[in-house]
Amino acid sequence: MPAILAIESSCDETAAAVCVDGMIKSNIIATQQVHQKYGGVVPELASRAHLQHIVPVVDEALNQSGLTIRDINAIAFTQAPGLIGALLVGAQFAKSLAMSLTIPLIAVHHMQAHVLANLIPEHKPGFPFLCLTVSGGHTQIVRCDSPLDMKVIGQTIDDAAGEAFDKTAKMLGLPYPGGPLIDKYAKEGNPHAYRFTEPQIPALDFSFSGLKTSILYFLQNAGKSNVYKETFLVSPEERQAFISANLNDICASVQERIISILLNKLRKASHETGIREICLAGGVSANSGLREAIKRIGSAEGWNVYIPAFEYCTDNAAMIAITGHYKFLASQFAPLDISPSARASW
Ligand code: KG4
Ligand code: ZN
Numbered sequence: 001m002p003a004i005l006a007i008e009s010s011c012d013e014t015a016a017a018v019c020v021d022g023m024i025k026s027n028i029i030a031t032q033q034v035h036q037k038y039g040g041v042v043p044e045l046a047s048r049a050h051l052q053h054i055v056p057v058v059d060e061a062l063n064q065s066g067l068t069i070r071d072i073n074a075i076a077f078t079q080a081p082g083l084i085g086a087l088l089v090g091a092q093f094a095k096s097l098a099m100s101l102t103i104p105l106i107a108v109h110h111m112q113a114h115v116l117a118n119l120i121p122e123h124k125p126g127f128p129f130l131c132l133t134v135s136g137g138h139t140q141i142v143r144c145d146s147p148l149d150m151k152v153i154g155q156t157i158d159d160a161a162g163e164a165f166d167k168t169a170k171m172l173g174l175p176y177p178g179g180p181l182i183d184k185y186a187k188e189g190n191p192h193a194y195r196f197t198e199p200q201i202p203a204l205d206f207s208f209s210g211l212k213t214s215i216l217y218f219l220q221n222a223g224k225s226n227v228y229k230e231t232f233l234v235s236p237e238e239r240q241a242f243i244s245a246n247l248n249d250i251c252a253s254v255q256e257r258i259i260s261i262l263l264n265k266l267r268k269a270s271h272e273t274g275i276r277e278i279c280l281a282g283g284v285s286a287n288s289g290l291r292e293a294i295k296r297i298g299s300a301e302g303w304n305v306y307i308p309a310f311e312y313c314t315d316n317a318a319m320i321a322i323t324g325h326y327k328f329l330a331s332q333f334a335p336l337d338i339s340p341s342a343r344a345s346w
Pocket of ligand 2: 110114135136282283314315
């Protein structure tokens with residue numbers, strides 16, 4: 001009956017969670033506000049904010065769990081991938097705690113943890129399952145044969161889906177992170193108002209950079225063209241007026257295309273593998289249009305669809321804790337001199 005204390009610090013969320021025998025007892029997240037005015041995460045500011053937040057966040061996770069630090073059997077932490085300075089704060093903290101308590105240390109891959117967030121609820125997918133993991137930095141289709149046996153079978157060859165949401169929002173003059181705002185405006189818009197083409201990418205891979213460029217040209221020319229023009233067809237004032245008047249329809253049409261790119265590949269993966277246990281993971285799985293569309297396609301395709309609760313979709317430490325739980329059961333412990341890594345495949 002392991003009690004795991006988990007720490008997540010890969011990007012701009014400082015998070016800690018406690019899990020006892022695979023049940024999440026607490027899940028604390030401090031989102032760093034300092035980046036908003038810069039339109040994206042500033043790595044050095046993220047590291048400093050992690051240093052400020054980590055002790056209170058871990059304290060609160062322990063308090064809410066009703067456990068004390070002496071009840072903890074192992075410390076799990078995000079070892080990769082992420083911003084190296086941000087990862088270092090969590091890794092040093094986790095290593096120091098494990099060393100001082102003389103308990104095992106568990107290194108967790110952030111993307112593997114996003115997938116395993118699907119094992120937190122009581123109603124869990126059966127194995128094997130497919131997981132579409134969509135976050136700010138990754139877009140993957142993962143085949144999962146057991147908690148610790150998973151393989152990436154498709155991924156983006158350029159930008160991630162979350163990046164497509166955030167960059168579109170930036171072009172529309174919306175603040176970072178723009179994904180949730182596009183979701184909000186899309187609810188009031190017509191998804192078929194404008195048509196952005198779907199990229200033809202082989203196998204189960206994705207691409208979002210062409211879409212991003214066509215949105216840029218589309219906005220530059222106020223919807224009159226989405227190909228490059230040496231001189232824009234409209235003035236900056238007309239462009240701004242076009243965006244303001246059609247914001248809901250633009251957001252709905254972009255969101256519709258991102259969702260269709262994602263779900264057409266997921267459908268292909270299901271047909272190719274014969275797997276109908278289908279999960280969603282990562283920050284973009286908070287998108288209401290994506291959640292509705294996967295359920296709709298799922299019922300047409302005979303899928304059992306699993307979507308983690310909202311707090312387990314975006315970055316959190318509960319997903320690190322549940323992964324730590326399975327690694328503890330498999331005695332997959334890390335040496336105390338392990339280093340974090342900005343980019344690491346699993
Ligand atoms: O998984 P996550 O919290 O962090 C990473 O590991 O990247 O994902 C963050 C991404 C951001 O791109 C954010 O805009 C996007 O998830 N996101 C959304 C929504 N909520 C978060 N994108 C679309 N609709 C949402 N409701
Ligand atoms: Zn993430």
